[in-house]
Amino acid sequence: MSLDAASLCTQLLVGxxxxxxxxxVSAGMSFILGVLRVPNVAHGSLYMIGAFxxxxxxxxxxxxxxxxxxALLLAPLVVALVGxxxxxxxxxxxxxxxxxxxxxxxFALMLILGDLVKMVWGPEYSSIMPPGGLKGxxxxxxSAFPKYNLFLLVVGPLVAVFxxxxxxxxxxxxICRAAAVDREMVGALGINVSWxxxxxxxxxxxxxGIGGALVAPTVSITLGMDHDIIIEAFLIVTIGGLGNIxxxxxxxxxxxxxxxxxxxxxxxxxxVFPYAAVVTVLLLKPRGLLKSVW
Amino acid sequence: xxxxxxGFLLVFSVLIGSLLAxxxxxxxxxxxxxxxxxxxxxxxxxxxxxxxxxxxxxALKEINKKGVLGRKIVFTTRDTKFKVDIGxxxxxxxxxxxxxxxxxxxxxxxxALAVSDLARKEKVPFFxxxxxxxxxxxxxxxRYVFCTGENTAMAGKAIAVGLSKKPYVKYWIAGDDYEYxxxxxxxxxxxxxxxxxxxxxxxxxxxxxxxxDLIPYLTAxxxxxxxxxxxxxxxxxxxxxxxxIKATGMAKKVAICIHTATDHASLKPLGPxxxxxxxxxxxxxFYYPDTPxxxxxxxxxxxxxxxxxxxxxxxxxxxxHFIAAAYRKAGEVDTEKFIDAIEGLKIMSPVGEIExxxxxxxxxxxxxxGVTKKSPKYNFLISSDIVTLPGPEIMPxxxxxxxxxxxxxx
Numbered sequence: 294m295s296l297d298a299a300s301l302c303t304q305l306l307v308g309x310x311x312x313x314x315x316x317x318v319s320a321g322m323s324f325i326l327g328v329l330r331v332p333n334v335a336h337g338s339l340y341m342i343g344a345f346x347x348x349x350x351x352x353x354x355x356x357x358x359x360x361x362x363x364a365l366l367l368a369p370l371v372v373a374l375v376g377x378x379x380x381x382x383x384x385x386x387x388x389x390x391x392x393x394x395x396x397x398x399x400f401a402l403m404l405i406l407g408d409l410v411k412m413v414w415g416p417e418y419s420s421i422m423p424p425g426g427l428k429g430x431x432x433x434x435x436s437a438f439p440k441y442n443l444f445l446l447v448v449g450p451l452v453a454v455f456x457x458x459x460x461x462x463x464x465x466x467x468i469c470r471a472a473a474v475d476r477e478m479v480g481a482l483g484i485n486v487s488w489x490x491x492x493x494x495x496x497x498x499x500x501x502g503i504g505g506a507l508v509a510p511t512v513s514i515t516l517g518m519d520h521d522i523i524i525e526a527f528l529i530v531t532i533g534g535l536g537n538i539x540x541x542x543x544x545x546x547x548x549x550x551x552x553x554x555x556x557x558x559x560x561x562x563x564x565v566f567p568y569a570a571v572v573t574v575l576l577l578k579p580r581g582l583l584k585s586v587w
Numbered sequence: 588x589x590x591x592x593x594g595f596l597l598v599f600s601v602l603i604g605s606l607l608a609x610x611x612x613x614x615x616x617x618x619x620x621x622x623x624x625x626x627x628x629x630x631x632x633x634x635x636x637x638x639x640x641x642x643x644x645x646a647l648k649e650i651n652k653k654g655v656l657g658r659k660i661v662f663t664t665r666d667t668k669f670k671v672d673i674g675x676x677x678x679x680x681x682x683x684x685x686x687x688x689x690x691x692x693x694x695x696x697x698x699a700l701a702v703s704d705l706a707r708k709e710k711v712p713f714f715x716x717x718x719x720x721x722x723x724x725x726x727x728x729x730r731y732v733f734c735t736g737e738n739t740a741m742a743g744k745a746i747a748v749g750l751s752k753k754p755y756v757k758y759w760i761a762g763d764d765y766e767y768x769x770x771x772x773x774x775x776x777x778x779x780x781x782x783x784x785x786x787x788x789x790x791x792x793x794x795x796x797x798x799x800d801l802i803p804y805l806t807a808x809x810x811x812x813x814x815x816x817x818x819x820x821x822x823x824x825x826x827x828x829x830x831x832i833k834a835t836g837m838a839k840k841v842a843i844c845i846h847t848a849t850d851h852a853s854l855k856p857l858g859p860x861x862x863x864x865x866x867x868x869x870x871x872x873f874y875y876p877d878t879p880x881x882x883x884x885x886x887x888x889x890x891x892x893x894x895x896x897x898x899x900x901x902x903x904x905x906x907x908h909f910i911a912a913a914y915r916k917a918g919e920v921d922t923e924k925f926i927d928a929i930e931g932l933k934i935m936s937p938v939g940e941i942e943x944x945x946x947x948x949x950x951x952x953x954x955x956x957g958v959t960k961k962s963p964k965y966n967f968l969i970s971s972d973i974v975t976l977p978g979p980e981i982m983p984x985x986x987x988x989x990x991x992x993x994x995x996x997x
Contacts, residue, residue, distance in 0.1 A: 300810030307803045314800075356858070416633045418826050420856040423834075428860075430836045436810060439802060439834035511834065512799045513826030513856065516631050521797050553803040560792030560807060564764065 299434035300557065306433065308553025309546070310442035313449025314508050316545035318522055319529040320456060320538045321500030327473040327536025327586045328493035331384065332392065334399040337523030338406035339372050339498050343505020344514045345414045346371040351421040351509075358424030361510070369502030376498025380491050388490065403519060411516055423510040441510055448507065452500070456538055459496075469493050473536060473586045525567075532574040534581030543582050547574065620655060620920060622662040622910070623681030625692040625702065626717075627669040631823055632694045634852070635899045639716055640664065641892050642903030643691070648891075650911045656920060660911065662691075667698050674698035675705060682709050688920065689714065691906060694899075696720035696766060703732040712926060714910070716902040721770060724949040725988055726995035730926060733948040735909060736902040737870045739767065742846040743774020745868045745954040745981040746817060749974065750775075751782035755814035755842055757789045761804060762819030764793035771819040771846055789813050797824065801831040809835065815842035825853040833862040842866065849957050849970035852897050861968040865959045868976075870952055871901035874964075875973055876938055884937040901937060905950070908934045909943060941978070946985035951978035 322336045347368035354360035379402070387395060422428070423441040430437040460466035472479045472489050480486045504522075512518070529548055533540025548567045555566025574582060624643070626636040643662070651659045665681065667674035674693060681687045682705070690706060690713040693699050699718035706713035707729045714733045715723050721740035723732060737745075760776060762768035772791075779786055789811055792804050808816060816837075820828050825847065832838050847853065848867030873885045873895035884904065888896040896904075913929035914920065930945035942951040957970030 297810075300807070303806050303810070304803060307806050311800045311803065411630075416629075416631050418631070418634075418823050418853075418856050420826055420830065420858075420860075422858070422860045430834060436806060437835045437837070437840070438806070441834060442802060508799065511802070511827075511830060513823045513830070515823045515826075517797060517823070518799070521799055553807075556792060556794075556803045557807040557810070560761075560790055560804070563792060563804070564795050 299436050302434055303436040303438055304553045304557045305550065306438060306446065307442060308550040310445040310449075310549075311553065312545040312549030313445045313452075314504055315525060315529055315549055316449055316542050317452050317500055317507065318504035319526040319533070319541040319545055320452075321497040321504070322526050323530045323533065323536055323538050323541040324469075324500070325494055325497035326530060327538070328469050329384070329388065329490050330392070331388070331395050331399065331494075332527075333497070334396065334523060335379075335402040335406055336497070336501050336526060337519035337521075338403045338410070339376060339501035340505040340508075340522050341410060341516075341519040342375060342406065343368050343372045343502035344509045344512075344518060345410055345419070345505075346502070347506040347509045348419045348421050348514050349414070356422070358426075361421065361424040364421065364509070365503075365506050368506040369499045372502025372505065373495050373499040376501075377491065377495050379498075380494040384494065385487060385490065403523070407516065407519060416516060419514040421509050421514070427510075445507065452503065453542060460538070465489075465492060528568075528571050532571050532581055534583040534585040536586035537581070537583045540581055540583035540585075547571075618658050620658050620660045620689070620910075620914065621685065621687040622660060622689045622691055623678070623685060623687035624662050624664045625667050625674055625677045625681070625690065625698070626664065627694050627698075628664065628666040629668050632669055635694050635717060635897070638852075638897045639694075639899035639903040641888070642896055642900030643716075643907050644903075645888055645891055645900075646904045646907030646911075650907060655911050655914045656918070658920070660907070663687075667693055667695065669695050669698070671695075671697050671701045675701045678702045678705055682711055687711070688922070689910060691716060693718060696723070699723055700727060703727065703729070706731045710922060712922060714906050716906045717899055719767060719770075721774065721983075724947045725983070726991040728947050728949075728988070728992060730948075733909075733929070733943065733950075735906045735943075735950050736898070737952065737954060738949065739770035740774045740983050741949075741954065741981050742868060743771050743776075744778045744983070745956065745976050746771075746775040746844050746846060747778030747782055748976055748981060749866065749868065749956040750779060750815065750817075750844055753815070753842065756785060757787050757813045757815075759790050759792075759808050759811060759813040759816045760788065760819065761792040761794075761808060761816060763796045763798075763821070763824050765796050767821060768793065768819040772817065775817050775819075799827065801827050802835060805831050805835045805837055809837060809840060813841060815844065818843065818845040818848075820845065821847055825850075826856060829853065829857060829861050829865070832865065833857075833860060838862045838864040844868075847898075849955075849959060850898060851895070851967065851969070854959065854969070855967045858967050859961060861959060863959055863961060863968065866956065867959065867970060868954050868956050869898065869970065870954050871896075871898040871938060872955060872957075872970055872973075873897075874969060875955060875957075876975075878937075878939070880935065880939070881937040905934065905936050905941065908936070909950075944982070944985070947988045949982065949988075951982060953978050954981050 347364040350364040351360040427441045430439045529544035533544035551570040552567040556563040665677035694717045696718040699715045716735045721738040724734045760772045844866040846868050849869045854861050917924040917928035933942045954976045955973045957973040959968045960971035962969045
């Protein structure tokens with residue numbers, strides 16, 4: 294095993310690009326968890342719907358670069374719409390229930406959405422391709438690095454910046470943050486908390502949709518994607534600090550990078566690395582790395 | 588999970604109830620040969636199960652025109668949902684209530700092994716048409732189980748035969764961290780070592796089944812600079828692997844060999860964007876061999892179902908013809924005579940003559956080693972420069988199988 298600087302560097306970049314997708318998905322989950330106090334197990338299903346919608350949009354617009362960019366733009370909106378309907382019809386009646394009930398409810402929703410996806414898109418594997426300029430790989434320090442992953446490395450921070458601007462610079466974002474800390478007080482100030490929750494839920498779903506659309510060109514789009522991501526997202530949200538989107542960022546970076554280095558250092562047992570990192574973090578900081586809003 | 592289980596049980600019992608209500612109607616009138624099919628008709632594996640069933644149905648249409656010993660072959664299906672307990676209870680139900688003469692199935696190796704054990708106890712012949720574990724007809728084989736598709740031992744040996752003729756020395760083995768992946772990897776490496784003792788394994792990597800991001804694995808492998816990589820993967824992971832190979836440009840730097848990489852079910856979703864130059868082994872292609880038998884099969888299949896047959900359809904078609912030919916040879920509908928008749932039986936399949944080997948009940952069929960390549964005829968990649976590896980060359984010998992079984996008994 295050659296452990297030269299070049300392969301370490303590529304591996305770091307590969308790990309970081311995976312972290313970006315994990316971040317986008319788990320930030321949405323963490324945001325919903327923080328503001329609405331709903332541990333949304335169906336978040337993975339929304340991510341899967343994002344990927345499948347991206348596939349449909351991509352196919353509809355002729356499977357080219359235009360198709361891809363439109364998919365990236367529109368698929369998250371489709372997911373946001375699904376989220377909006379789910380929130381207004383189902384979730385908004387349940388906020389006062391205990392967490393266990395909410396957990397069961399979102400679990401049921403995950404199963405239902407999974408079957409809906411099967412009914413709408415069928416069980417076949419689907420796939421979409423990155424647009425012209427992002428196909429193939431570039432050479433970084435002599436190792437091949439997929440261009441699409443470079444693109445992910447750009448998109449991830451962009452999403453983070455927009456999230457920061459939203460939560461710190463807009464009135465809506467500030468209200469969301471306030472609602473996460475003390476929802477009674479926000480209500481007492483005469484703000485319609487119900488609509489704040491709806492907005493927060495839709496934003497979380499929108500992020501899941503972006504994650505699904507972004508991951509689509511790198512994997513096969515299939516049933517079961519929801520289960521794959523939801524466990525990782527939950528772990529990330531937990532180690533980052535429940536409800537803290539910056540915690541989700543830190544958690545994603547830890548998860549993605551330890552996985553990438555695990556693969557390089559000890560490939561037979563690479564699966565263990567990110568989970569070992571999670572256990573270590575939880576042993577040292579049981580409430581997560583950053584401040585939990587719970 | 589308890590809540591899910593309860594709801595599931597309810598649906599499950601309703602399903603069984605409705606199936607029981609329908610079944611007798613289907614089999615009314617005249618003497619028939621009953622085949623019970625258990626397979627996974629829900630979730631991602633349903634694509635393959637449907638294809639296999641279509642191949643089987645197509646063959647039956649033809650067989651039932653003449654009939655077998657004055658009877659028709661009829662079948663009923665049960666969904667295993669890829670679960671051992673459900674598969675097993677479905678198989679029991681088919682044997683006890685429906686009194687099927689034969690069982691056929693399934694894509695899951697663990698379901699196949701469990702049902703195989705039941706078949707042995709109940710003395711009902713069981714044809715495995717898709718599950719690829721070599722243990723089914725290997726160490727756990729017996730008189731009542733048959734495999735009509737290739738298994739991991741054959742796939743691994745085919746890869747080894749193909750690669751031993753190439754100049755590569757440093758190998759890396761990578762794949763899905765489950766029985767199928769490891770079985771192919773073991774068989775390929777064991778045989779490659781035998782055919783070409785100078786080969787060296789520089790490393791292995793195994794990812795969890797369904798791992799969405801394989802790029803870190805591929806970049807790590809490339810930094811170790813092996814001459815060739817054997818990927819042991821299948822199903823949805825195959826598409827992920829092929830995409831990651833394309834994204835990293837790996838096929839241009841390292842030789843890659845994957846069993847079923849040349850399957851059109853994996854290549855078609857990727858369209859023209861699948862990586863070129865990946866070696867793959869496969870026991871069936873609808874476009875190869877270009878013989879009258881294969882053309883006739885493909886045309887009939889297309890006319891009936893609107894798409895070309897995949898390897899499961901090929902296995903399904905062969906299974907039906909093995910069953911019909913064995914009954915005709917046996918001369919009466921009797922399980923023991925049927926088994927005596929099928930041992931060593933040869934039938935004409937779309938790819939030529941294939942044989943049910945007497946010693947272990949494993950089908951002897953050729954394997955096609957090819958390289959993925961763009962084709963002007965299709966909008967997806969196909970296997971090209973195909974080398975046919977004859978069946979006997981890629982099978983473990985009868986002595987090896989018997990030694991395995993003797994060891995398993997101890």
